[in-house]
Amino acid sequence: MKLKRRDFLKATAAVSAVAMVGCGAPKNNALAPMNPKKAIGEEPGEWISTTCQGCTTWDPIQVFVQGGRAVKVRGNPNSKANCGTCCPRAHMGLQQLYDPDRVKVPMKRTNPKKGRGVDPKFVPISWDEALDMIADKLMELRNNGEAHKYMLNRGRYTYMRDIIYDAMTKIYGSPNNISHSAICAEAEKSGAFYTHGYWDYRDYDLHNSKYVLIWGLDPLVSNRQVPFTIKSFGDISDKATITVVDPKLNASAAKAHNWLPVIPGTDGALAVALAHVLLTEDLWYKPFVGDFKDSVNHFKAGQTVDADSFAGKHTHGLVEWWNIELKDKTPEWASEIVGIPAESIYKTAREMAVAAPSVCVWMGPGAAMHVRGTYTAMAIEALCGILGSIDNIGGTMMKGKTHVNKMPKLDAYKDATAKKKFKKIDQRGFLNFPAMKKGKSGSGVVTNNVADGILQKNPMEIKMGIGYMNNFPFSGTGAQRWEEALSDLEFYVHITTHASEMSQFADIVLPSAITTFEKWGYLKSKGNLHSQVSLLQPVVEPMWDVKIDETEIPYLIAEKLAARGFDNLFRYYKENFNDPETGKAPTNSKEFAEYAVKYYTAPSWDGKKSFPGDKIKGLEEFKKAGVWNDARLSYKKSWGKFKTKTHKFEFYSETLKQALGKHAKKHHVSIDKVLDVCNYEARGDKAFVPHYETPFRYGSFEEYPFTFIDHRSRLNKEGRSANTTWYQEFKKVDLGDESWDDVLKINPDDGAKLGLKNGDMVRITSTNASFVIKVKLWEGVRPGNVTKCYGQGHWAYGRVAAEDYKNAKPKGFNNNELMPADYDRISGSTARNGGFCGVKIEKV
């Protein structure tokens, strides 16, 4: 894992500037200390590789350790996806590790009453007592034939998730292993899947791109490759045109060539209007899309076209799409809906066409996590098809290969209880929740609906749950439902680093090893056209007697279950995770945690199989490097074999037609009935093409005249960093925000109408909740809309995050309590964008 000489030179080009004055000559010459008798310089230490889990970049980083203390952080120079960079989040990890408010021992609730502001009266207990209580409750359910009334709530995970999420839940005998995935993503995957058969996040060939269209995200701030984007953005803007579509000024828009401040939720109208221009002006990329048989463009606004007159190449259904949706969707039509002049739409389409196929259409959650978001996502992703930029130079790419071992088979360890079939508590696959991961009804997750499932006791009552690295009463929209649902449970166990909002409802709180610094695990991620396997390893001794959530704790629970006569899970753990180097079976939870990581990652370092990418010789080298890089992606590999029904890029999605058809058939209804129940507008063939749907909105414009826009922070570590003082101190790096505060950003024109000045307090009311909040007048938001960053509003978590932990008083308010719970039901995603939350603003 040596850096190539050329890379080394590049990485140290700047250093040489210093070297010329200080370090070419004898040491300390030019930069000699004023008193040369005294020592100068850093005390010894070691850089240890691990991975940041501050966001879904899963950035490989290194931590500098001096005398057993973690003291600073940098990007891992061995990663080809981040090129040795990390964003501000990684540095904040130090304050999370050394947070005075960390839970250091297992805690037991002694106040049976549950609710916000009700002191749980936690008392410290031993691990043994805590595990006994958990095992007793698990056995009680199993013995009563109620194993299915147990649920496992997964939060942020590493790929060691299999052990607690899959194996433990399934061998124990519950269908209810529920992931967090649909809380903040998934809808965009619908866009990629129903057009080109790819159910995942995309990668982008940024450095070869000539036009980067960033849509519904702020990649300098959040999303899946923040450090690499920060590193590249300036250079890219020198050689490519960057356009950002976002209803508010975001950090990327501030640096882009163009900003298209689309009215929230109307993204689909802009997308189909762009497509309309590309077709009517003969600007589609013919080597990919195909052409009219007579080579004459028959796409004329308002006129249908004969499907037989067009010969698609790697695409399917362009004419059908035109006839069903696009023919009337002129920029003039779109202009009023989206709030952008028609000329800007023409200009954008034409400039993209000139750059085609080297166009990145980078779609993010803001464009997809809408109540009707699947169709918006499809409309945007379809632009990659028209421009031929999918899997092409300078365009939208997919992922490479990572080589890790699979979860050992569970079947032999499942008894009769475990083999019973039940529906899941999130109601996936119900008529009104198709939640179709990869087009399969009920295979996705509807995370945020678990609260309703519990409250409705449908499809079953839930009596017990274990959650880890999650905080749904804070992170789920309609967050109040989670408080109610969790209060209802007989027994809840929260595995956490902090006494979070979710912990307040727990009967047992187990202190978790903190990710990045104290935990064994591994992650798969990508960026810069390299996929990678990245290691998490303990870089310091754990601060307290904390245990690793995904491996140690399930092992210890399994051991307790075995002592109570149910040993299937313990046997599974003991028999399948031997140390791949020595063949030894784990004898305790710590060994298990380490062996399991070795088991999974072995193909990346054991040299047994040969594949493109880094050649790592042995575990020690892998631990030192911290990351295995796949070879760089090559282009057009998917052309001709997209994983759609037709194996083509589908503008008329046969894949979605089949998926919806199967879901409808399962429920003995028509597809139109499914669409109706799921709150989509399309009927008939329109449901199978990318199209514009009117934004669904809670609250009428008359009663709730403003539209609320939720946005992301560059310092949020998925809601886990607000108890650090550095988060609060540098909150101002979020555009328009104020340090140590939570502000509602209002356009000054609206402010003037309401008689508001900076610092005034207003009451903001949605159909879901009402709060008082400080005003910040800010030009970055369109009149008629107000915006606030997600992240503040903790009423628990710790003394920095909450205004008053003891009295459950939040700092500002939590956006997820303002926004009601609803979904893009085709994907199961939580709606949090798309102008669905109407609000009224009153001066107080």
Add this chain to the structure above:
Amino acid sequence: MAKMAMVINLKKCAGCGACGIACKTENNTRDRKDGQSYNWADFIFKMDGKFPDLKFATYPVLCNHCTNAACVDACPVTPKAMFKTKDGITMHNDERCIGCRSCQDACPYSVMDQREGGDYSVISFNSDEAAPFEYYRDKTELIPGCTSSGAEIAAKAGATPPMMTAYMHPEYDNVRREGIVEKCILCSHRLADCKEPYCVETCPSGARIVGDIDDPNSKVSILLKTYESEVLQPEKGTKPNVYYIRNYNMK
């Protein structure tokens, strides 16, 4: 002899905040208190225009290591506690400092108390009244017996603050004592060891370049020859050595 300067390429800067936080990890600066930020690296923001024609810019700020340093002029101690090194760094000696704050008052890039205004302050003052890092000296527990305390974490980790980066500098303790001022020393302890200042090393965009502007072949000199540059408050006549090149935005 050298004249150390920093060039910040605003085109590359993404305003992410990493340098500000990384500096706190390197230099063990404490949390804001009583109008003192202790942010040796900080940010100012400019936003002009009206929706949707807006012009936003971030300026990362730090000590300008001025050629005519007002802070040095103002320092009443002999020999001066605030002084210029032969490499052009505006250096501070924490033993000679008497905490009079004349430097803070004189520096055009500093304010005495941020609660009374000012976007940032290069120089901060460590009050006589409280030991540094009160946060990690506090003995109270959020949930008694269950969660930790600052004092316990610091004791267990073996340092205050627990993530203290241990370095040596003849002029400077790595955590400053009460009753003196403190500010950016351009990571002089790192430069002496052939390492970049930590804000430079950790800037994910590569926006920050440090070098000798008296050397015509240094990268900073070349950048300043290639691009127009600006400095903050040139009218004060302090001749700052932190230069900003290119535009943060496309406007």
